[in-house]
Amino acid sequence: MHHFAYKEGELYCEDVPVSKIAREMGTPLYIYSHATLLRHFRAFDGAFGDVPHITCFAVKSNSNIAVLKLFAGEGGGADIVSGGELYRALSAGIDPGKIVYSGVGKTAEEMAYALRSEILMFNVESSQEIALLNDVAGKMGKRASIAIRVNPDVDPETHPYISTGLKEHKFGIDIEKALEDYRVASGLSHLHVAGVSCHIGSQLTRVSPFVDALRKLNEFVGKLRKKGIPIEYLDLGGGLGITYDKEAPPHPGEYAAALKKELDMEGLTVVLEPGRVIAGNAGILVAKVLYVKRSPQKNFVVIDAAMNDLIRPSLYGSYHDIQPVRRSEQGVLKADVVGPICESTDFMARDRDMAAFEPGDLMAVMSAGAYGFSMASNYNSRPRVPEVMVRKDRYFVIRERETYEDLVRGERIPDFPGGHKSVISNQ
Numbered sequence: 089m090h091h092f093a094y095k096e097g098e099l100y101c102e103d104v105p106v107s108k109i110a111r112e113m114g115t116p117l118y119i120y121s122h123a124t125l126l127r128h129f130r131a132f133d134g135a136f137g138d139v140p141h142i143t144c145f146a147v148k149s150n151s152n153i154a155v156l157k158l159f160a161g162e163g164g165g166a167d168i169v170s171g172g173e174l175y176r177a178l179s180a181g182i183d184p185g186k187i188v189y190s191g192v193g194k195t196a197e198e199m200a201y202a203l204r205s206e207i208l209m210f211n212v213e214s215s216q217e218i219a220l221l222n223d224v225a226g227k228m229g230k231r232a233s234i235a236i237r238v239n240p241d242v243d244p245e246t247h248p249y250i251s252t253g254l255k256e257h258k259f260g261i262d263i264e265k266a267l268e269d270y271r272v273a274s275g276l277s278h279l280h281v282a283g284v285s286c287h288i289g290s291q292l293t294r295v296s297p298f299v300d301a302l303r304k305l306n307e308f309v310g311k312l313r314k315k316g317i318p319i320e321y322l323d324l325g326g327g328l329g330i331t332y333d334k335e336a337p338p339h340p341g342e343y344a345a346a347l348k349k350e351l352d353m354e355g356l357t358v359v360l361e362p363g364r365v366i367a368g369n370a371g372i373l374v375a376k377v378l379y380v381k382r383s384p385q386k387n388f389v390v391i392d393a394a395m396n397d398l399i400r401p402s403l404y405g406s407y408h409d410i411q412p413v414r415r416s417e418q419g420v421l422k423a424d425v426v427g428p429i430c431e432s433t434d435f436m437a438r439d440r441d442m443a444a445f446e447p448g449d450l451m452a453v454m455s456a457g458a459y460g461f462s463m464a465s466n467y468n469s470r471p472r473v474p475e476v477m478v479r480k481d482r483y484f485v486i487r488e489r490e491t492y493e494d495l496v497r498g499e500r501i502p503d504f505p506g507g508h509k510s511v512i513s514n515q
């Protein structure tokens with residue numbers, strides 16, 4: 089359920105016409121619905137309401153600090169994967185005691201920053217990372233709380249690029265081998281073993297892989313306890329899918345109920361790291377149609393948004409629904425929706441039946457609130473687009489459109505001795 093709907097043929101975000109925002113802000117731009125973000129957070133968090141838990145929003149899915157602030161206000165934490173995401177989470181006022189730090193490649197500097205910030209827990213992913221974190225914490229006179237991210241070897245049945253819980257993936261430590269890492273970690277004086285974590289993939293549309301993973305974790309926690317390693321936190325990661333097209337993923341209530349049935353809760357706090365399920369359908373990307381190229385073989389609707397603004401279709405072949413911002417009687421056109429970038433992978437949709445767009449029309453690329461702006465780049469030297477949050481009948485700019493000056497900020501032309509036309513050697 090989201091708050092993007094048509095009223096008399098006009099697409100609204102809550103009580104604001106999308107065309108009004110596009111007129112005033114220009115295109116392309118991202119629009120998020122405040123009510124949808126809150127509703128999704130509350131539906132998810134509330135579904136676990138009766139068990140001790142922390143909902144740590146996956147910052148990578150939507151990292152705007154205004155979005156993070158909403159969840160901070162709801163008592164949410166953050167799942168971060170870089171020093172930059174830690175900075176964002178702290179800037180948004182998220183309680184550091186509710187921040188978990190995931191990722192296979194944390195640097196010593198990032199570890200030190202997180203230790204200074206007193207985050208809840210590091211989800212460590214290799215023996216070498218365990219040793220380095222112990223070292224960094226030791227030098228700072230601190231003790232780092234850790235969970236080891238175990239790889240339960242469960243197939244999440246999702247796109248291979250967003251599947252993370254199989255033995256062949258770079259993530260986590262094989263659950264068969266992790267006992268030994270726990271033994272080592274619990275003997276290190278600057279680490280405190282606090283939990284077990286896992287994340288098997290993203291955009292899962294069935295609960296059974298989550299349940300399978302949890303059963304393996306339960307068994308594993310039992311083994312740890314037998315070895316005298318008590319566990320306080322069970323981090324189940326994120327991954328619950330959303331409807332982009334015809335998928336019918338479980339409602340957060342159904343997901344929570346299935347997990348709660350399996351939870352062996354004695355003394356455990358559950359950590360959850362949802363991203364997409366909260367932000368995905370809470371945002372759209374709005375673009376303007378520049379040209380319509382028709383040919384006997386194929387039609388192309390060329391828009392002013394591109395793969396640098398929303399890379400999911402190019403990266404994963406993902407489906408995003410394409411809707412006109414103003415419905416009219418213009419009929420149907422089968423076409424590719426493409427952007428101005430010089431790559432054949434620059435598309436939002438392929439061979440899609442859609443409204444017969446004309447130049448100047450506005451188009452909404454739906455379900456773009458997660459892994460949309462947060463994956464945007466400046467490729468082809470395109471300034472990144474603005475982000476706007478609608479709350480009831482008002483909208484708020486939560487990120488300005490970048491300027492051409494922003495594009496070259498930080499770049500330097502070196503002052504070569506002898507000037508720029510210096511002679512190339514060996515000629």
Ligand SMILES: Cc1ncc(COP(=O)(O)O)c(C=O)c1O
Nearest residue numbers: 146287290326327361362363364
């Ligand atoms: C460790 C971790 N936690 C949470 C998430 C969030 O996943 P999702 O947005 O599917 O909920 C991801 C996504 O890649 C992740 O890698």
